[in-house]
Amino acid sequence: MPEAMGFFTDTTICIGCKACEVACKNWNQLPATNGGVSELSGDSYDNTRKLDGTHWRHVKFIEQFEGPYNGRWLMMSDVIDMNPAAGTAQKCTLCYDRMQVGLEPACAKACPTDSIQFGPIAELRTRAQKRVDQLKAQGEKRARLYGDDPNGPLGGLNSFYLLVDEPEVYGLPRDPKLPSRNLKSSGVLSAATGAVLGLVALVGLRKRRMDEIGGGGERGSEN
Amino acid sequence: MGSNMAECHPVAFRWPMKAKLNGAKLIHVDPRFTRTSAVADLHVPIRAGSDIAFLGGLINYVVNSRRWNTDPFFKEFVVNYTNAATIINKDFKDTEELEGVFSGLGSFSEPPGWPYNGFQGRYDTASWQYERDPKPPGPKTEDLIARRAGPPFDDLVRSLKPGPAHRDPTLQNPRCVFQILKRHFSRYTPEMVEQVCGSPKDKFIQVAEALLANSGRDRTSAFAYAVAWTQHTYGVQMISCCALLQLLLGNVGRPGAGVMALRGHAAIQGSTDVPTLYHSIHGYMNAPSALRPHESLRAYMAAETTPTSYYGNTPKFLVSYLKSMYGAAATADNDFGYDWHPKILGDHSHIATFAAMAEGKVKGMCCVGQNPATSLNGSATRLALRQLDWLVVKDNWLTETATYWYQAPEVKDGRVHSGDIKTEIFFFPSTQIAEYDGSFTNTQRMLQWHSKAVDAPGDCRTDTWFYHNLAKRTKKAYAGSTAPRDQGWNNLLWDFDPDPGVKPIYPGEPDALKILREINGYMTADPHQHLPGFAALKDDGSTTCASWIYCGCYPAPDQNMSARREPDPPGVPGAHLKWGWAWPANRRVMYNRASADPRGNPWSERKRWVWWDPTFVNPPDPKTGIAPPRGKWVGYDVPDFAVTKAPDAKPKPDGIALDALSGTDAFIMRGDGRGWLFVPTGLLDGPLPTHYEPHESPVQNMLYPKHQMSPVHKVWSAGKPWNPLASVGDPKYPHVITTYRLTEMYLAGAMSRWLPWLAELQPELFIEMGKALAAEKGIRNLDWVIISSPRGHIRAKALVTDRIGVMQIAGKAIHHVGMPWHWGWAGLSTGDVVNDLTAWVGDPNVSIHEGKAFVCNVEKA
């Protein structure tokens, strides 16, 4: 079986240029909203506004003025979403077509600072850990990896990040869980409710019959 | 400084980020807190346009610091490799003595032939010169010019040699350069920096200490700047101030050092090398000028040759260039056709040309990949365009310059009627970069060849096609003329059509490799024998070479060095000599002799780059059969030095060019072989950088109250109604405005505002302002505001941020605002023209405008 490939994103060298975003659209021929014209968001220089079917990998610059790593980035990859041009739900394929001919995904290729790195997951994890150690040695005690832990709740993501702050600051969930976690409890509670309502219905029928018996009316024909 | 590298040069910013991964410290000094600031270790705010005060402050701090005065490295570097020890003429007077100007200031009067130079004054530089021994006896230059001596022109060059300059290696002589500059910058204290620049004193000192700690034998520091240092009335002086500081710190000619120009356009380096500049012919030789003693070939050589530097070879470069222009028609008898060459009349730069155009002095214009309708002082520029008889626009889209006659704001609001514009406009759809073969030259002076990847749509043609066919047709039009002025065209060598059997990439397209061959040069007798490098150039017409600095990029028909793509393997210092080709001679670090100490040893193991190997056995000279003595300059890079000249070599008494320099004269392009802290010739606005205020400034010059602005800077169309200027501290325009660029947009937008993927990322023009100003004016984020300058007013949405704001300058609270200038009325993403606010004022040396610091007013719309 081929080695698992994935992304490692080092946010400390991301410069928020959005080359990844444009490269993704270019390679995958994703449309620009409203033919490229929209309104200024008023939010820094960032007019991407939101993640949707045409903005899969997104980096957003947020100013923070203290400390050495004083830019903060929000990012998200692998968003399953509607592509308005195709009319289908799509998600990042890691540029599967490029991989077939030995090319790295468009976003990683376009990233000028190699903030987005693509490669075998195991190798990326080693590289990422080295960078964390280096940052810690330089005094950046908050440096941490996010989503890389193979024993973590999600079993290690194929796209993981180096952060220097709390995950929420980057728009990432602190404690990511699979959505299917709710399936069992929801199902059981629904079934129980169904049973209760069924009982309510039957009790109603029984009461109707009892009322009729008690009221001396016609004998019911229920069987 | 002067650059938002992360956002405006994101691709090149790969390297600072790599350096950061290696533990480098990044400092960003800028009026705005940008993404560059965000990834930097330290951001220091500075008032736009006050950089010389900041850099001068650093110089003053450095030369008085303990580290600089105790580590012997600095003195050794400065004494041996710079002109610190050189004694200056006793007539020289510094700005400290003359309260803001140097000796030699006079007035300037416009020449009648072309009265569009705009100088506010003019320096006579005689008093700035080195104190020298008398000139050695020998033939007089004037006689050699009159006698039409040469080729070879060695005698002429030798006759130019001045007497030796006086030096004081102890640096104690009060007239030595070091003492002069120490006095010159003595008032640039941290306190003064804080007052003039608005930069907090503690942060300024952090910068100075970081630079000192990261300079020396073992470490180097580099500066990167972009157009925020050039677009001023003293932009050249800002950069030379940085060069001065870097020379003092030993950060020149060494790996990881230097002053890096981040060019404003991907191939702008190439356009100045080859060049498209009016004032130089190829390879930075000055264009023959009607205002200079350029009457004849020899007169030009005498005026333009520095005899005691590598430029001593100028006659070889020039004759080879003239052979490239006029081919077989250029002979020694007719001075290689020098008299056919056009001469400039003065300043024909962008603004000067438009100033002349506004007065009806320009008939027609070709705009190829240029969009002046959104350019400097936009309404004046469009006024000038309206005076043209004809205008050619060759671009990818119908840009603002192609549509100003019916869509410009002054036409839309009825001040100008389309029917009154008599200009005939021609539009040529243009190919884009991936649609043809050619080369880029990047900011490292590196040529990289690119090949055509896709066919152009429709009938789009390349720029080379346009000029190639224009030249062919023009030649045809002049054919048969006997008028002397037309002989340049008649004798012009123009041979770029593909050879028979070679299919052009588009019909009528020239062969790009033939153009590259012309630039590289070849043996006149056999064009298939390409020249291997500029050392092979001759002044007798036997070599043909358009651009001496590019000589060697295409040394054989099957060796296009610029197409090479072989990086160095990981783990080596990484000069990457086999990736592309860098002029001159594929050197990656210029003046790299300075990476070794005067004895030729590396300054340190860590900073080893080029060094003297005394044991190297040199092969015999193929011509003479005599082997030079042992020893050679070797290293990771191509040595920027005579490769077999020993570190202890003395100048040859009769030598010209490199023979006139010693084994420690690392700066081989300078007449004294030294880096210039003090610049005796070449600059029009002073031998040392001096803090002046921008032409339009809200505050008085605190350092030199009697001289607010550069005494020699340029004002074009002065007093004309289309270029009004604000006076100092004009209450109508109280705010400092700076213009800038965004990652998603490119220049005037012709290559980005039409692309949906980029347009959606920057959909609208905005003005960035601080919260204090917004509160004062009742402006909320995204409100429409009106921004005005004496030239006009525009509308934009407000982007209220913490990243730019108020500064205390000279006890006054000065608000800064900033605007990206990419917009115009055409394209997908449209907006008002920010350049409608800028003025026709600029730098005296290079005629660039002052777009990075001027004044404006902001009101809620």
Place this chain on the structure above:
Amino acid sequence: MSDTFVTASPHWTWFIIPYFFVGGIAGGAYFLAAVLEWFGRPEDRPVIRTGYSLAFWGAVLSGLLLTLDLGRSLRFLNMLFQSDNFPHLMFKSFSPISFGAWALLLFGACAFVSWYAETGGTPAKLIAAVGGLLGFFVAGYTGVLLSVTNRPIWADSPWLGALFLASGASTGAAAIALFAPGRGATERSLRWVTTFDARALIVELLLLIVFLVSLGTVAKAWLSVWGLLLIVGVVGAGILWPLRLHLKPAGAGALRNPAVMVLLGGFLLRCVVLLASNSIEYHRVASVVAR
């Protein structure tokens, strides 16, 4: 803050709200009809017929709304078969979307047969048994579907499926109560339906309270116009007011008809649950946090 706040909202169009509403009615109505099919009397036949009709047309409408939401009609097939591997079935036991699509299809089939066959008897009873269970399933799975995401409110409580199911039952009963009189239903049949409806409303109210409590701190996300609509529209107009009308009928008029009010409340419940979550935009939340 719940991690659900840092996710993007789905690109659902307005079709999904009527689908959830209509699907609930269809499922609830069929279930009640099935109960009467088994345990009712001949006089209940008009009510049964009304329930089957509602179920069948509801299933058709649901299918249409879902298909509309997909954008291209044939894509519905992709929910059922593996497109690359036809005719292998597309079935993912972990995905409510997948098993929901199958349940809706089978439910539609049952509803069609029950509606078309017109007669009772053992085959009808067997179909009704299967269809009745599927009916409750269809009514409830839409809530489960919302819970099996990472969106705020929906994924922050396991009670949404139960709540939607109860609402399906109450709106199904209300729909029958509204339409059955026109089909000749007897007073007694109807009384059973309305009594059931009143009890289902009480269950629904209890579940709603449990649901809101189970959200914990996320409940503050209701501090919006949708929260107001939940209290006034769903609880007030859709549950408490019809309950009061059951106890003390107030005469003619739509606003005085408990069935109409229950249907309105059921519709508003779907609206507020969907929109309250959808209006929480990922990037806004995240920007605020980052600052």
